[in-house]
Amino acid sequence: MDKLYISSPANFSFSECTWYLDRGYDDCGHRVRNGRLLKALRVGGKDLLVEIGEGVGGLDVTMLHGRADERTRELLAAYVREWLDMDRDLTPFYTLLQRDKRLAYMCEEYKGLRLVGIVDxxxxxxxxxxxxxxxxxxxxxxxxxxxxxxGTSIIYNGEVFYLFPxxxxxxxxxxxxxxxxxxxxxxxxxxxxxxxxxxxxxxxxxxxxxxxxxxxxxxxxxxxxxxxxxxxxxxxxxxxxxxxxxxxxxxxxxxxxxxxxxxxxxxxxxxxxxxxxxxxxxxxxxxxxxxxxLSEKPERAIGPAPEAGGRINSHFPGARP
DNA sequence: CGCCAGGAGTGGA
DNA sequence: TCCACTCATGGC
Structure with a gap:
């Protein structure tokens, strides 16, 4: 299995990032499950399915679909760093937040949250x-x-992962x-x-x-x-x-x-x-x-994992009068 | 039913 | 430049 490791910078919280990505909306661009982040993405003209999880001092990225040569691995690492904005020092931002009593709580409450981007x-x-x-x-x-x-899709273990068209x-x-x-x-x-x-x-x-x-x-x-x-x-x-x-x-x-x-x-x-x-x-x-x-941190409902296959049959409206 | 959603274009003053 | 109007539909 192709794997790579990305070391985390200071003030980086993977769980804050995944919480944002999974904050209650039905986003078809990725999936969060058991603390791991799954996403289909394209780098260097190759479609990959990756699973990102927290390792010791960094992120473990596993390629579930797609074989990666050295260049693809580099591009993938760069993609993840870019997506989760890992190459930034948040210290000055937190210093500014601390100066405002109304916002200082954010430094603790959202500590390590990165501006999750849209790479493309x-x-x-x-x-x-x-x-x-x-x-x-x-x-x-x-x-x-x-x-x-x-969009194009990747099927893994009977589950469909889509790439943006x-x-x-x-x-x-x-x-x-x-x-x-x-x-x-x-x-x-x-x-x-x-x-x-x-x-x-x-x-x-x-x-x-x-x-x-x-x-x-x-x-x-x-x-x-x-x-x-x-x-x-x-x-x-x-x-x-x-x-x-x-x-x-x-x-x-x-x-x-x-x-x-x-x-x-x-x-x-x-x-x-x-x-x-x-x-x-x-x-x-x-x-x-x-x-x-704007999103409260709820007690996440602990339920069964979504059935394999995901939501591949979105409801489409019928013809309107 | 009315108003608001992680707006923008158009047309008239 | 500054409104008022329109587009579309779901959620509350």
């Missing part, structure tokens, strides 16, 4: 378009339908196809156009990173129909790893700011700016920790 830029943008203005359970359901119809495949989909899955007409059009842009190479991680600064990256992203301020910043913080992305207009963020008594009304934009100005260089992390704060 196309996936990050597609996901954020899907999630615009709808509640998260519905957004995850839409994503699952899209992935199960257009490629831009080429999604570019060939039609608005009508997506409408049947309950995407709005405009969202369907945005997604397909985005897929075309990536398929043609008009947009890519390389092109975005080649731009001089984050302002120009925001502008480049927002030229796409369906990508506004929120989506562009979401992409910056979750995929391009910009430390200062603030998804302005995010309702979850507003809720968290209100709960923490940082603002009273959602219209106090200048107050929000002033607040974030104390966290220069850590805005993305602060937003992520705020999102984390």
């Amino acid at each position: 830029v196309f996936e990050a943008l597609a996901w954020s378009i899907i999630g615009q203005q709808i509640n998260l359970p519905f957004a995850f359901m839409l994503k699952r339908r899209l992935v199960e119809k257009y 490629s831009c080429e495949v999604l570019a060939a989909a039609s608005v009508e196809d997506l409408r049947l899955m309950q995407f709005s007409r405009s969202k369907a059009a945005y997604l397909i156009r985005l897929a075309e842009a990536f398929a043609k190479g008009e947009l890519s991680r390389e092109k975005l990173m080649a731009l001089p600064d984050r302002e120009s990256r925001l502008q480049a992203l927002m030229k796409m129909k369906g990508i506004g301020v929120w989506t562009a910043n979401y992409c910056l913080m979750k995929s391009l790893r910009d430390p200062s992305g603030i998804p302005h207009g995010d309702t979850g963020l507003m809720t968290a700011l209100t709960k923490h008594k940082i603002i009273k009304e959602r219209t106090e934009l200048s107050k929000i700016d002033r607040f974030f100005s104390r966290y220069k260089g850590w805005e993305s992390y602060l937003v992520f920790y705020f999102w984390r704060s």
Whole structure:
């Protein structure tokens, strides 16, 4: 069995990361079971299924599917470090949090939580378009339908693991196809156009990173129909790893700011700016920790593991009158 | 039934 | 530049 080991940095908590990934939504992009994280992913043109578990002083990564040469192993290690943001020193962030009585609790409560990212830029943008203005359970359901119809899959022990669809495949989909899955007409059009842009190479991680600064990256992203301020910043913080992305207009963020008594009304934009100005260089992390704060840490229901096969038969709506 | 969800585009003042 | 309106549907 192909295995590799990734040593953990200080202030890294695998369990905090997996808790976030398994915080109660039906995310088809990965699975958490018995403290281990399973994910199908693509590196260097190869589809792999990996299991990540906690070892002594680091993470044990096991390849359940796919054989890895030396280069693939390197790319896989880099993927995991990137996904869980393991190459970052959180000390300055925690120092800033400690200064605010309202937020200091986060240092203990979420200690070691990393900004769990979306490594693939196309996936990050597609996901954020899907999630615009709808509640998260519905957004995850839409994503699952899209992935199960257009994504490739790996079967392991009778269980299906999906990879997010490629831009080429999604570019060939039609608005009508997506409408049947309950995407709005405009969202369907945005997604397909985005897929075309990536398929043609008009947009890519390389092109975005080649731009001089984050302002120009925001502008480049927002030229796409369906990508506004929120989506562009979401992409910056979750995929391009910009430390200062603030998804302005995010309702979850507003809720968290209100709960923490940082603002009273959602219209106090200048107050929000002033607040974030104390966290220069850590805005993305602060937003992520705020999102984390919106999910309570429940006594997880201890039940039987999901039956083998997973949820491969999502409910599709019937034709509407 | 009404309002809100980890928004964005459009059209009119 | 700044509204109001529209899109879609699930959850509460």
